[in-house]
Amino acid sequence: MKSPATNMESLADGSGQAVGWMLRADDCVARVRPWPGEPGTVQLITLEQSAPPARVIHRWMEELGRAGVRLIRTGALGPTIQPAYLECGFSVRQELSLLSHGLVGVRGSVVPSESLMLRRGRRTDLASLAVVDRSAFGPLWAMDVHGVADACQATPHHRLRLALEGSSVIGFAVSGRAGRSAYLQRLAVAPESQGNGVGRALTVDALRWARRQRCTSMMVNTHVENETALALYRSLGFQELAYRLAVLERPLP
Ligand SMILES: CC(C)(COP(=O)(O)OP(=O)(O)OC[C@H]1O[C@@H](n2cnc3c(N)ncnc32)[C@H](O)[C@@H]1OP(=O)(O)O)[C@@H](O)C(=O)NCCC(=O)NCCS
CATH class of the missing domain: 3.40.630 (Aminopeptidase)
Incomplete structure (x- = not known):
């Protein structure tokens, strides 16, 4: 081009x-x-x-x-x-369904098992995150290194959290804040590690961060047919808004 x-x-x-x-x-x-x-x-x-x-x-x-x-x-x-x-x-x-959380009554554990660790992500982690993202979202909707970096830069403040098992990155979340509004910009768990509470731990961590930042809401969007993500968000207290994104x-x- x-x-x-x-x-x-x-x-x-x-x-x-x-x-x-x-x-x-x-x-x-x-x-x-x-x-x-x-x-x-x-x-x-x-x-x-x-x-x-x-x-x-x-x-x-x-x-x-x-x-x-x-x-x-x-x-x-x-x-x-x-x-x-x-x-x-x-x-x-x-x-895409759009869901909002009022950041009151955030429930759940941040670390569901002893072998899972959450830590702050760095620029040097972006390549591993892109691999996790591709495995979770598939080739069409995956973000590459630049896409993950863009998600981090989409708001004036952000938090990049990694989930690790041993030294392997098995998931990550990008959260952002603009004023008093927070956004869960991206959440991905490698398929072989799904179903073990990693996505829940990352989402609870994001909600708690947003609350510490004195935000009044956290928004997230996901494909209307992504039942797994919708079940996770609803179970943590997110509520679907009446309108959708596209x-x-x-x-x-
Ligand atoms: C959505 C995603 C992050 C969930 O991560 P995970 O580590 O598998 O989720 P958890 O093990 O923490 O499960 C959390 C909840 O999700 C729901 N869930 C998990 N697996 C499910 C399945 N196969 N079917 C339906 N709901 C499911 C349940 O509500 C579950 O809570 P429970 O275990 O108390 O019943 C993960 O599946 C993923 O990366 N998917 C592809 C990318 C994506 O959809 N990202 C988020 C939307 S933008």
Whole structure:
């Protein structure tokens, strides 16, 4: 994919390797990353809370098309943002339930067994976390190293927690805080370690962190058919909101 000159700035990681673009048009800004494992597909994340106007989305589509992109997939969008993209020919790829926790009465144990340890994650852990993420979510919805780093940077404050058995990373959680609102951004447990209380321990740890940070709520979203995650969140006191989020996508000609 080559980068056109206008409105598109290449993003590089610490080692100078190209990892995506920033798109600008009018006052709107979006970050674009290659979708891991799907050549020609990118994820487009707008950095404002409001929807970009349709003319801006069209302009971005043209620019990305010229750069060789074949499919644009959005992040999880709320109901007020979706119409602008739907108007531009995007369709729903995945529907997500949104759940909220009021952070009162957080129950449960942080460490369910003696062999499990939780510790803070570091930048040097990102490669192991990406492996766990891929094994938990599968190749299509997995986050690579840059995706996990983005999840950490999505809010002004974050907490990255790892679950370890011996020296092996078997799970992780990324939580974030913006003002008094907390978000469980990502939760993954390696398939061979699932069903042993690791996901519950990481979620309780995230809820307690949010409460210590004096947040008033923690939000999480998950695929509407992810019964395992929904059962976990509901059992800890999360409640589903009336509206859903959606990941939208649009092939480019
Ligand atoms: C969701 C996930 C993090 C749960 O982690 P886990 O370590 O397997 O979960 P736990 O062993 O702590 O179980 C916690 C609860 O989840 C639910 N659960 C676990 N396995 C389940 C299954 N096979 N079916 C239905 N519910 C299940 C139960 O409510 C369970 O509580 P219980 O043991 O008291 O009945 C893990 O399955 C995972 O990584 N899945 C893929 C990625 C994902 O969906 N991430 C989160 C959503 S974005």
